[in-house]
Amino acid sequence: MVTRTRFDDSACPVARSVDAIGDWWSLLIVRDAFDGSRRFGEFQRSLGVAKNILTARLRSLVAGGVLASVPASDGSAYREYVLTEKGKELFPVIVALRQWGERNFFTPGEPHSELVDRREGERLRPLEVLAADGRRLDPGDTAVHKVPAP
Template identity: 50%
Template sequence: MRRTSFSDMSCPIARSLDLIGEWWTLLIVREAFWGTRRFGEFQAHLGIAPNVLTQRLNRLVEGGILEVTSESQIGRALEYRLTPKGLELAPILVALAQWGNKHTPTPDGVTTRIVERQTGIDVAPITVMSASGHPLQPKDITVEAGPGASSADRQRLAQLKQRQKRKD
């Protein structure tokens, strides 16, 4: 089954999901954060079929999230590493892990903790912060049209703002 591409959608969440929204993809990125570099290691740690792994790795390389850092003499990728763009996914992975630990723990409890490397202390829960540095709750944020918004997007967001004003 062919999936629908979100790459042309105006929503930045949809465009992001077009690249990283398939479940194997974020698990591959997680493995890369944990130090997995080689195809066989990804396959062993994830239990993913080789053809699916090849497709996802290629997509992550094409999308600029992973880079091939060494190749065999016949041109096969030997090692994959996160690019700066890939490293910027760290807060998303931390937020997912923290959410999962809170809302979907195993019966035996949390299986992994996200900690500061030097101290071993748990990192603080990911929160949305204002530009001035104070935490924001979902009710404190909204969406506004940016310079690239279409007229349909602007109209939809204006309607959203009207609904929010009526609620307040």
């Protein structure tokens, strides 16, 4: 069996984030949790993922503090999965992926799901990366200050 490369001790925040959430099933589980899924069966039906893979991803997301396993809200013996504060902080990531996908993987006018503001019913403005003073930044406007190797 191939050993998975770990990045949980990397000096790079992107590498550590990918280590925690870096496969498509985990991101889609988080997406579904934002959409209201809470039970194993709901995730399984929505994603069509094998039960063993879903079990492993849910355990990993709970262990990583992205989801919490809580008693079912209806008082039954089932467990539910809810986003933690750490998990809720992934909202801009999910929105960014959605908007990137809308721009790059759909033809003009092609139907797709839409994320809208509940109060106004309007689509969201495109996300922007802003400087501390409010200026819009592009990749060329930023630099990464790397930590020196030990």
